[in-house]
Amino acid sequence: MSSIIQYKHHDRFLLAVDCIIFGFDGERLKALFIKRGFEPEIGKWSLMGGFVNRQESVEAAAARVLQQLTGLDNIYMEQIGCFGDVDRDPGGRVISVAYFALINIADYTENMMQEHNAKWFTIDKIPQLVFDHKKMVLLAKERLQQKVANHPIGFELLPEKFTLRQLQNLYEAIYGNELDKRNFTRKILSLDILHKLNEKEKASSRKGSYYFVFDEKRYKKLETEGVKFI
Amino acid sequence: MSSIIQYKHHDRFLLAVDCIIFGFDGERLKALFIKRGFEPEIGKWSLMGGFVNRQESVEAAAARVLQQLTGLDNIYMEQIGCFGDVDRDPGGRVISVAYFALINIADYTENMMQEHNAKWFTIDKIPQLVFDHKKMVLLAKERLQQKVANHPIGFELLPEKFTLRQLQNLYEAIYGNELDKRNFTRKILSLDILHKLNEKEKASSRKGSYYFVFDEKRYKKLETEGVKFI
């Protein structure tokens, strides 16, 4: 881009980040929204967002916003894209960069929910959202589906130990269709990223189902390389 | 995003778009770069770019830049993402939104090349580029590969009529590996998006190979729906 002198002649913009935070409750895929307590669009649901500051990168701004609103560091986060329509925000010309984030739903405390007027919504029952946030969420869901098909990031949404049933529920929730239990088990175990624990989850059945954790090394490898998961 | 009053208190940024323009010469995948005629980084190769204006959307800015630098309208274009590192541009804090574009290489005239000091580079012989443009190009190539695997956008790179060999060369160029002629032919014809013309290309063989064009309707359908191509 041009020279320093030319730079001065161009328009400047407010730059925001908006975060689609996904969570999984063991049954359904959820997204976190906050209820706006101020105008414009007071009372409407909205993504979590904030403005980018001069001295931070856009990505750092997204991480900061996530930290502020969830209390969590090192959240898995991926850029969805830039939303730059002229009238996307009736409050002024704001360019927004959207990110999606994956968190373990249990890490988001009741406190945090109250503090920010936040609420989890099942992914196919999303409320009306302000501005172009709905578009962002839909795109985020698509990207999540794409990514999850080849990378083990879905585990970011699970607690440290989980049952195969929960894992299958997660994939079913992300794709919105049912999977065959036997085929799913075979495939996921063949990837060799899971360790079976000697401990059973007993809440949801009499027999109890084994907990699994993932193998850190293999997990990281597949995260960068990618494999066909589904 | 907050209220109008709050908006005022936040930093504003220069916003640029940068375009990775892909072309295909029948043999190899190419990208178009321009030689900077001014500081900083004078004499280095760079993506085509420009600043976003207050009254236009980011996407419109990208289309405008493409129009200005190629003379072409209605170019196939897709957003890659936002690049917002603090020091990505030594000339100042500039946020850039990168797009990739696909054009028929024959549509880019010699005139245009000279006017903008532009040059096509084979995709795996990319010169040193300014700022983070190399990163953009690599990401663009990845996105192109992903997209082309499921959507017929590769045809944007071809002249209206083309031979199966040229089409195969294109896919080979995009993926950087060789394909089996028989398997490729079978697969691509089974998609039922091609019409065989009664006309042969005679330049590259004695026997001559039939030209094909694509079926507009089926093409559009697959573009939106997606199919497994490769």
Added chain:
DNA sequence: CCAAAAGTGTTGCGTATACACCCATGT
């Protein structure tokens, strides 16, 4: 008649899918 690229089918293999019964246990 020869060189050079075009055009064209078959087979084997591996992966994905469909499908149903027994197991362990708390009540």
Added chain:
DNA sequence: ACATGGGTGTATACGCAACACTTTTGG
């Protein structure tokens, strides 16, 4: 004993990859 969810194997279908020879024609 029984109800509930957990855990497991096999048979089939399909898509993908490997593979080679004949055709055409300009020179």
